[in-house]
Amino acid sequence: MDPVLHITGAGVVSAIGCGQEETLDALRKGLAGIAPVQYLQTEERRFPVGEVKATNEELAARFGAAEGLSRTSLLGIVALQEALQQAGLKDIAGVPLIGGTTVGGMDLTERIFPAYSRLHDCGASTDAIADHFGGAPFATTLSTACSSAANAIIFGANLIRSGRADIVAVGGSECLSDFHLHGFGSLMILDEAPCRPFDATRAGLNLGEGAAFLVLESEASMKRRGAQSLGVLSGFGNACDAFHQTASSENxxxxxxAMQKALAMAGLRPQDIGYVNAHGTGTPNNDASESAALRRVFGDSLPPVSSTKAFTGHTTSASGSIEAVFCLLALREGFIPPQLNWQEVDPACILPSAGGEAHLEHVLCNAFGFGGNDSSILLSHA
Amino acid sequence: MRKVYLHSRYELLPGDPEPDWRSVFSVMEARRMGRLLKRAVWTSSEALRQAGIDVPDAVIIGTDFGCIDNSEHFLKAVKGMDDAPLKPTHFMQSTHNTIASLIAIRLGCHGYNATYSHRGRSYESALEDAWMQIALGDIDTALVGWFDELTPLLADSLAAQGIDPKEHALAVVLSSNPEGAREEISF
Structure with missing residues (x-):
């Protein structure tokens, strides 16, 4: 891709930890963050979830956030703070903020309903994150369900490619809500046990929550600021399955x-990819469909594949950027996150990786959403 | 960077008479789809027809609240109000991207697909996205839409907070092709 897009800052929070250090430790040791509901206000207790292990009050106090923010905004603030700090930025005065969310402030709406607040919609949750860091020159919000954050990365990359910005903060944030816990429940795609992506006995997903942001910039901007490259966004693809509102097509x-477009943009061949962080939700439908797609793209040269949703649960709109940070860590530290909870081969699915040390040059990160909003991000070693 | 042109624009205004849905939707479809989805499909096909394009390279939608009517039904059910049942269709159609998804499914469009939701500026972002990608040469054509509906509760709640939200059903077609264009678009 021309120009080269450097990642100079990354921040992440999910059920497996706050910040890159805790996250890396959990990924290395195979420590999952899935547990019975502890923080979410809900009567629906059948399903385990991947919660960030802190109350809203604890998060707000620790990060000095304004009162009354949605958990989506709070988690976004946590992640963006780490990303800005690593990139050497004090605020986002000159940095467009592109967020991704679908739940937005639904956690607050469901408390005041029947009423709505102008502070609870998707855009408001992104603006609240921007406001915490002094306000951004421009902010917008992608809402493509579970690929929202991946598409925020793509929009931000295009701002730089088209010369409209030379530095952007991109990512996504999503908290658990009673609304979508019931929603996924109504679709009968939640597992009452820990999710088992690509396993023959997989019976659904576990919902999770979290946020991740990346600071993305042109080489000129990075050099001018004296920032360090953590990795390169070398390609991306967005395509629509155009099959069904919530189900994925068989092939x-x-x-x-999406994966093909990302490879083509990066000018890479399938055999150049060292690891795929799969969307791998653990639903029978997604994992079979994604496996079919992986087999079509990679044929006999399938690299190690794993779904880290067995660690974090499905962090829905935030998953695209959370898993992009996992991929950055894998590139930097030279390892493949293991597939947790996998035991039994399903002929319809790829065989996921047990993890381990690996020298990685290029990794692919998939994020697919309801409505067939499929995106793939290709990250390369700096 | 390439130039970007507007080829068509079609809008259903809030006071306009409802189109004859039966000419486009089966009875089953019409029943399953909310009013917003029907208006979105209708305006999109009109804009594409006027532009002489069957399937665009991208479908990009802006919506502040998505299918809020569905979200509201589902919220009532979650809160146990009015004995409302938990209907998966309400949840499926509560995500903002259900509009762009439905349009893509009906068009068989596997191209770029995205939805923006940002406080009255959702459509601007959708346009900017389409403009950038055409200018960069990533795509040649894009259907861009702005779709929002109101429920009495949403209208009342926001009015009390000094906001006057509007319904929107607007579709435009952008292209890199200057031939037959209405005007050049720039950002």
Whole structure:
């Protein structure tokens, strides 16, 4: 891709930890963050979830956030703070903020309903994150369900490619809500046990929450600021499965096209990819469809694949950027996150990786959403 | 960077008579789809027809609240109000991207697909996205839409907070092709 897009800052928070250090430790040791509901206000207790292990009050106090923010905004603040700090930025005065969320402030809406607040919609949750850091020159919000954060990365990258910005903060944030816990429950795609991506006995996903942001900038901007490159966004693809509002097609057309576009943009061949962080939700439908797409893209040269949703749960709109940070850590530290909870081969699925040390040059990160909103991000060693 | 042109624009205004849905939707479809989705599909096909394009390279939608009527039904059910049942269809159609997804499914469009939701500026972002990608040469054509509906509760709640939200059903087609264009678009 021309110009080269450097990642100079990353921040992440999920059920497996706050910040890159805790996250790396959990990924290395195979420590999952899935547990019975502890923080979410809900009567629906059947399903385990991947919660960030802190109350809103604790998060607000620790990060000096304004009162009354949605958990989506609070988690976003946590992640963006780490990303800005690593990039050497004090605020976002000159940095467009592109967020991704679908739940937004639904956690607050469901408390005041029947009423709505102008502070609870998707855009408001991104603006609240921007406001915490002194306000951004421009902010917008992608809402493509579970690929929202991946598409925020793509929009931000295009701002730089088209010369409209030379530095952007991109990512996504999503908290658990009673609304979408019931929603996924109504679709019968939640597992009452820890999720088992790509396993023959997989029976659904576990919902999770979290946030991650990346600071993305042109080489000129990075050099001018004296920042360090953590990795390069070398390609991306967005395609639509155009099959069903919530189900994925049998041949994984949208996923296939998204991965192909990302490879083509980076000018790489399938055999150049050292690891794929799969969308791998653990639903029978997604994992079979994604496996079909992976087999179509990679044929006989399938690299190690794992879904880290067995660690974090499905962090929905935030998953694209959270898992992009996992990929950055894998590139930097030279390891493949293991597939947790996998035991039994399903002929319809790829065989996921047990993890381990690996020298990685290029990794692919998939994020697929309801509506067939499929995106794939390709990250390369700096 | 390439130039970007507007080829068509079609809008259903809040006071306009409802189109004859039966000419486009089956009875089953019409029943399953909310009013916003029907208006979105209708305006999109009109804009594409006027532009002479069957399937665009991208479908990019802006919506502040998505299918808020569905979200509201589902919220009532979650809160146990009015004995409302938990209907998966309400949840499926509560995500903002259900509009762009439905349009893509009906068009068989596997191209770029995205939805923006940002406080009255959702459509601007959708336009900017389409403009950038055409200018960069990533795509040649894009269907861009702005779709919002109101429920009495949403209208009342926001009015009390000094906001006057509007319904929107607007679709435009952008292209890199200057031939037959209405005007050049710039950002």
């Amino acid at each position: 994984g057309e949208g996923a296939f096209l």
